[in-house]
């Protein structure tokens with residue numbers, strides 16, 4: 001009898017472990033959609049604690065659009081509009097984030113000194129499987145790194161395009177750190193960012209943000225191909241009733257990149 005019970009208990013433990021490891025493997029998990037963020041759905045409704053169950057690596061933003069999120073090796077960093085990096089409480093909520101469990105299947109050495117466009121072009125050649133999700137991690141030394149953050153918003157929320165017009169931009173020379181991000185396939189338009197979306201956190205954890213441009217001197221690139229995509233939608237009325245019927249790719253390009 002004892003034996004039978006203990007065997008049953010072990011089956012239970014194994015099932016729980018399988019349940020934990022299984023669903024997040026090779027999976028890009030995201031909450032909300034990028035277009036919802038573009039139209040101003042900034043109220044968080046998923047805690048960082050809950051988000052962490054779906055990954056240890058990723059990017060996003062915080063409740064009320066209060067800065068840029070970097071999730072690296074299971075730790076969250078919040079780069080706020082004052083340019084400083086904070087350790088957010090795990091009870092804090094996010095309105096939009098993409099995460100995965102980072103298990104790299106490729107390592108690449110950067111071929112030389114490159115700017116962001118150069119790295120993107122090189123990665124596109126190295127990673128021709130453009131219909132798969134690629135999680136990208138670059139540990140490097142940078143001659144220059146330019147980032148931005150977004151300031152906390154209050155209701156009525158302006159669209160992200162308006163917020164981005166006043167975004168603070170930060171620049172550091174001669175800095176080491178990690179690029180954290182994803183290359184998403186073209187068919188995610190409206191849902192996530194097609195192409196590259198990269199954030200940065202410095203080695204000393206004092207500088208970071210959404211990357212606008214950089215020049216990398218040396219670096220190691222690690223890539224994890226993800227073949228599963230899991231999405232959960234915010235339960236808020238803001239999300240449920242937002243107008244997400246239009247194509248907003250042009251708006252997105254304006255928000256993600258540098259102002260001319």
Ligand SMILES: [Zn+2]
Pocket residue numbers: 059060068197198199210211
């Ligand atoms: Zn970003």
